[in-house]
Amino acid sequence: xxxxxxxxxxxxxxxxxxxxxxxxxxxxxxxxxxxxxxxxxxxxxxxxxxxxxxxxxxxxxxxxxxxxxxxxxxxxxxxxxxxxxxxxx
Amino acid sequence: xxxxxxxxxxxxxxxxxxxxxxxxxxxxxxxxxxxxxxxxxxxxxxxxxxxxxxxxxxxxxxxxxxxxxxxxxxxxxxxxxxxxxxxxxxxxxxxxxxxxxxxxxxxxxxxxxxxxxxxxxxxxxxxxxxxxxxxxxxxxxxxxxxxxxxxxxxxxxxxxxxxxxx
Amino acid sequence: xxxxxxxxxxxxxxxxxxxxxxxxxxxxxxxxxxxxxxxxxxxxxxxxxxxxxxxxxxxxxxxxxxxxxxxxxxxxxxxxxxxxxxxxxxxxxxxxxxxxxxxxxxxxx
Numbered sequence: 001x002x003x004x005x006x007x008x009x010x011x012x013x014x015x016x017x018x019x020x021x022x023x024x025x026x027x028x029x030x031x032x033x034x035x036x037x038x039x040x041x042x043x044x045x046x047x048x049x050x051x052x053x054x055x056x057x058x059x060x061x062x063x064x065x066x067x068x069x070x071x072x073x074x075x076x077x078x079x080x081x082x083x084x085x086x087x088x089x
Numbered sequence: 090x091x092x093x094x095x096x097x098x099x100x101x102x103x104x105x106x107x108x109x110x111x112x113x114x115x116x117x118x119x120x121x122x123x124x125x126x127x128x129x130x131x132x133x134x135x136x137x138x139x140x141x142x143x144x145x146x147x148x149x150x151x152x153x154x155x156x157x158x159x160x161x162x163x164x165x166x167x168x169x170x171x172x173x174x175x176x177x178x179x180x181x182x183x184x185x186x187x188x189x190x191x192x193x194x195x196x197x198x199x200x201x202x203x204x205x206x207x208x209x210x211x212x213x214x215x216x217x218x219x220x221x222x223x224x225x226x227x228x229x230x231x232x233x234x235x236x237x238x239x240x241x242x243x244x245x246x247x248x249x250x251x252x253x254x255x
Numbered sequence: 256x257x258x259x260x261x262x263x264x265x266x267x268x269x270x271x272x273x274x275x276x277x278x279x280x281x282x283x284x285x286x287x288x289x290x291x292x293x294x295x296x297x298x299x300x301x302x303x304x305x306x307x308x309x310x311x312x313x314x315x316x317x318x319x320x321x322x323x324x325x326x327x328x329x330x331x332x333x334x335x336x337x338x339x340x341x342x343x344x345x346x347x348x349x350x351x352x353x354x355x356x357x358x359x360x361x362x363x364x
Contacts, residue, residue: 001258002313005265009272009306016272016279023282031347032288038339039282039295042332043275049310049325054345058113058314064307064328072335079342083349084262085344113324165274168293172281181290183360203339205300210292210342211337224344226293231360254308 006054011049034078041071096135100129141194142250144188153245160206168208171227182228183212186221186235189243195250202242209234256316264309264316271305274298288352289344296340304329 017040024036045067052060095101105120107125123172127214144150144253171179186203190196200245208226215222228234281294307329314322 001265005268009268012272012276016276019279019283028346029288029350029352031343031350031352032291034346035288035292035295035343036282038343039278039299042295042299042303042336043279045273045328045332046275048305049306049328050272052358053268053310053313056317057270058322061324065331068328068331068335072331072339075339076342077299079339079346082346083342107327110324110327113322135310161297161301165277165297167295168276168281169277172277172285172294172298176284176286179285179357180357181355182289183289183354183358185360200341201334201337204296204340205333208293210289210340210344211298212289212341213348222348224289224292226290228359 002053006050009045009050010054013043013050013067017043017047030082031079034082038075041067041074045071046077094132094138095128097138099141100131100138101125101254104130104254107205139194142192144249145251146249149245150249153249157202157206157242164206164208168226171208179228180227180229182225184223184228184231184234186223186238187219190247191218192250195246199242199246203238206242209238220224260312260316264312267305267309267312271302271307271309274302274305276302278302284353288318288347289354289358292340292344292347296336300332300336303332307332 020036020040020043023031024040027033045064048060048064048067052058052064105123108123108126109115109119188196188197194247196214196218200214203209203211203221203223205221208228209223211221212224213222223234223238225231225234274355275298278294281298282291285291285294309324311322311325314325322338
């Protein structure tokens with residue numbers, strides 16, 4: 001069953017990622033773009049986890065965790081930059 | 090004495106658990122190393138750690154967490170229906186919610202819970218930390234939303250944590 | 256792996272990715288920034304949470320002993336999603352992004 005479900009899930013995530021990219025290009029404002037990127041990294045994380053199940057390997061867990069951490073830090077950094085033009089205060 | 094050598098017991102336990110989860114093992118060596126890290130790190134960074142109020146009623150905390158998780162799932166079904174439904178039916182609103190919590194940690198918990206649950210995102214906090222600006226995706230009745238946040242999340246949080254209630 | 260466990264994993268994965276899709280659709284089609292903020296913070300977080308939970312069950316059933324470390328990813332997402340949403344909302348409030356006219360109540364300056 002899993003061998004059919006995982007490609008289906010990956011296709012769904014692909015559609016989701018495409019929608020994110022459309023929003024990323026369309027904008028219209030800066031926070032919109034940051035939000036699109038934020039959603040995009042979370043979706044990428046899900047694809048990586050799915051790929052890990054597909055290959056039956058545990059190795060991708062670290063990659064998923066790192067993407068989660070780095071994506072969050074990136075989003076917060078850009079949001080702070082938008083807030084006061086400065087990241088460290 | 091015990092406070093001097095173990096300044097943040099809860100943080101120590103959390104760090105040790107985190108180490109074991111990261112290594113995905115329960116091997117004795119890792120348990121020992123995790124315990125060492127859980128003891129050493131709070132000792133080194135102690136002054137920077139945000140004080141967390143003591144939990145007064147652990148049982149209520151567990152029940153509260155379960156309810157929040159359930160609410161998150163329900164909220165998602167609700168949001169999914171709104172997102173997929175016709176756009177004309179949305180009635181978004183900015184709602185000001187007065188808060189009674191002073192403690193930073195509990196306030197953070199409350200804003201996070203608001204963001205994760207039914208159709209609301211906390212957008213801003215006033216300078217004096219008395220009012221929270223919440224954006225609701227679909228709020229036909231603002232008063233009811235404020236009342237729901239107060240009774241459902243804020244009151245239990247105030248009951249669970251030992252913090253001043255103003 | 257027993258059949259029922261596989262079925263549970265499949266349901267979790269499918270539901271999770273569908274929720275993530277709902278979040279992306281919300282991001283794509285809702286009318287203004289503040290309404291768009293709702294999709295990713297809730298639906299996507301829960302969706303990825305579901306996928307990660309499925310992965311946890313899968314790896315627990317594979318090797319000897321449980322595999323709980325996926326919980327970390329889930330926990331981290333659930334803690335950070337509201338924070339980044341809050342920061343972005345604050346940035347948007349400061350930039351005075353337009354809201355749809357139907358919105359009741361006023362954003363602060």
